[in-house]
Amino acid sequence: xYYLYLIQSPKGRAGFGIAKNPQSRNRDYxxxxxxxxxxxxxxxxTIAHIKKIENVIKEQYIDNIWHIEDRPLEWLNNxxxxxxxxxxxxTLIEERHYRxxxxxxxxxxxxxxxxxxxx
Amino acid sequence: xxxxxxxxxxIRRPNPMVTxxxxxxxSNKVVDLQDRVDTLSKSSAWNKQMKMWQALGxxxxxxxxxxxxxxxxxxxxxxxxxxxxxxxxxxxxKIANLRVFDPALLQTVQCILTSNGKLISIDxxxxxxxxxxxxxxxxxxxxxxxxTFKFPVQYIETDNLxxxxxxxxxxxxxxxxxxxxxxxxxxxxxxVRIDNDISDDEDVQLEKLVSIAEKNECFPIEAFSxxxxxxxxxxxxxxxxSCNDEEVELATSWHNKYFHYESMHVSTFFIFRDxxxxxxxxxxxxxxxxxxxxxxxxxxxxxxxxxxxxxxxRAHRLWTTKRYGYQANWDDDxxxxxLLQLYKHFGGEERVAPNIIDRFDDIIDFFDEDILSLAA
Numbered sequence: 081x082y083y084l085y086l087i088q089s090p091k092g093r094a095g096f097g098i099a100k101n102p103q104s105r106n107r108d109y110x111x112x113x114x115x116x117x118x119x120x121x122x123x124x125x126t127i128a129h130i131k132k133i134e135n136v137i138k139e140q141y142i143d144n145i146w147h148i149e150d151r152p153l154e155w156l157n158n159x160x161x162x163x164x165x166x167x168x169x170x171t172l173i174e175e176r177h178y179r180x181x182x183x184x185x186x187x188x189x190x191x192x193x194x195x196x197x198x199x
Numbered sequence: 200x201x202x203x204x205x206x207x208x209x210i211r212r213p214n215p216m217v218t219x220x221x222x223x224x225x226s227n228k229v230v231d232l233q234d235r236v237d238t239l240s241k242s243s244a245w246n247k248q249m250k251m252w253q254a255l256g257x258x259x260x261x262x263x264x265x266x267x268x269x270x271x272x273x274x275x276x277x278x279x280x281x282x283x284x285x286x287x288x289x290x291x292x293k294i295a296n297l298r299v300f301d302p303a304l305l306q307t308v309q310c311i312l313t314s315n316g317k318l319i320s321i322d323x324x325x326x327x328x329x330x331x332x333x334x335x336x337x338x339x340x341x342x343x344x345x346x347t348f349k350f351p352v353q354y355i356e357t358d359n360l361x362x363x364x365x366x367x368x369x370x371x372x373x374x375x376x377x378x379x380x381x382x383x384x385x386x387x388x389x390x391v392r393i394d395n396d397i398s399d400d401e402d403v404q405l406e407k408l409v410s411i412a413e414k415n416e417c418f419p420i421e422a423f424s425x426x427x428x429x430x431x432x433x434x435x436x437x438x439x440x441s442c443n444d445e446e447v448e449l450a451t452s453w454h455n456k457y458f459h460y461e462s463m464h465v466s467t468f469f470i471f472r473d474x475x476x477x478x479x480x481x482x483x484x485x486x487x488x489x490x491x492x493x494x495x496x497x498x499x500x501x502x503x504x505x506x507x508x509x510x511x512x513r514a515h516r517l518w519t520t521k522r523y524g525y526q527a528n529w530d531d532d533x534x535x536x537x538l539l540q541l542y543k544h545f546g547g548e549e550r551v552a553p554n555i556i557d558r559f560d561d562i563i564d565f566f567d568e569d570i571l572s573l574a575a
Contacts, residue, residue: 081569126500126570127569127570128500128501128502128506128507128509128510128569128570131502131506131509132502132506139427139428140428142425142428175210175460176460176502177207177209177499179499179573
């Protein structure tokens with residue numbers, strides 16, 4: 081199982097990423113931020129399909145990827161909300177038949193019983 | 200075991216490339232140099248460079264500009280420590296080739312002119328040798344002696360042979376922006392489509408391949424182009440050109456039928472080129488059922504051929520390490536081989552050419568467990 085998470089910065093910027101261990105990844109964000117950061121939406125699925133969705137997001141949002149100087153980040157420009165991004169991911173999964181499911185909402189590492197979060 | 204990866208249709212949306220395909224027609228746009236100067240003045244890379252010039256107080260030294268003159272071919276010397284050994288086949292088959300030779304296409308010879316009057320060639324020896332050879336062979340009417348025949352030379356006055364050596368490197372690639380494979384393809388296509396010139400067989404064949412791809416909504420584009428986000432685009436021109444009509448038809452029609460929502464992965468050409476050739480040798484048909492089941496397998500296990508490539512290169516790496524004790528270089532033949540091995544592994548019943556799947560025996564054992572377990 082591999083994971084795609086959608087994230088929202090404390091100021092509201094939408095972002096995304098993939099991880100084998102979402103709990104550890106969330107802990108990293110929290111350590112950098114100095115505050116609890118939720119993954120508003122956490123998807124799980126096969127590694128190939130999760131990676132594919134991440135690549136499609138990067139490709140389709142190429143004009144809306146937030147850059148620091150010339151470096152593209154896995155964050156989007158302010159005009160895209162995390163719910164818009166979620167709608168896009170859901171449409172992709174449905175239309176292209178990816179084996180990926182939304183498994184948790186508002187996940188953060190303190191919710192250590194991972195199975196309880198399964199929706 | 201029944202093959203269980205059934206292809207599921209994906210909604211087809213109009214492909215913007217059908218209307219914006221740059222190869223469909225020329226832009227009919229001619230601009231003056233001001234347009235390019237404007238582009239540079241807005242370029243951050245250019246402005247950064249100009250700031251460095253300003254900081255160092257550097258100015259263009261006009262006395263160093265090259266000059267152009269007509270010089271007798273007999274005066275040109277070739278320093279063999281600077282220029283390469285003459286490639287006689289290049290002179291015969293490329294420059295003097297009967298089908299393409301045109302004096303209007305000859306380029307000036309590049310030389311340095313030393314203070315003692317020596318004219319040393321730093322680039323263009325094949326051109327000067329070819330024209331001298333043509334005169335010597337009696338192919339230039341009214342000219343008997345190539346030594347006294349005057350030819351345009353671009354030269355720089357210097358006694359510095361290190362400069363000549365550096366200049367040779369620059370003129371022959373290092374520091375020169377080469378035409379990309381896509382630009383060469385575009386030229387060939389436009390020669391046929393815009394200029395209606397079908398005198399060059401290679402141009403005609405390339406245009407034909409592009410037409411086959413376009414019919415299937417697949418479009419060659421420049422590498423790293425902004426168009427790469429559109430479905431059906433591909434930028435590996437060399438592999439595309441290595442395929443024949445039938446192979447391009449097979450690869451692009453398969454892509455258009457099953458993965459019309461994606462840009463086209465280069466492995467599509469490798470896979471269908473290899474399948475086409477191997478099945479032909481084995482006298483086996485490439486059935487519609489096989490094509491659809493391969494699409495189902497790719498869709499269900501990997502999502503697309505891009506992800507398949509990630510998995511198969513990893514499997515190949517592990518396979519070579521286990522087999523040979525070291526990590527061998529990637530081999531493009533593994534694309535088709537592993538795909539057909541997976542097809543048989545998961546219960547595919549269509550006949551496949553055995554010489555493809557024998558190539559990397561059991562490479563599929565090295566695919567991610569996550570993927571192999573999907574059949575369960």
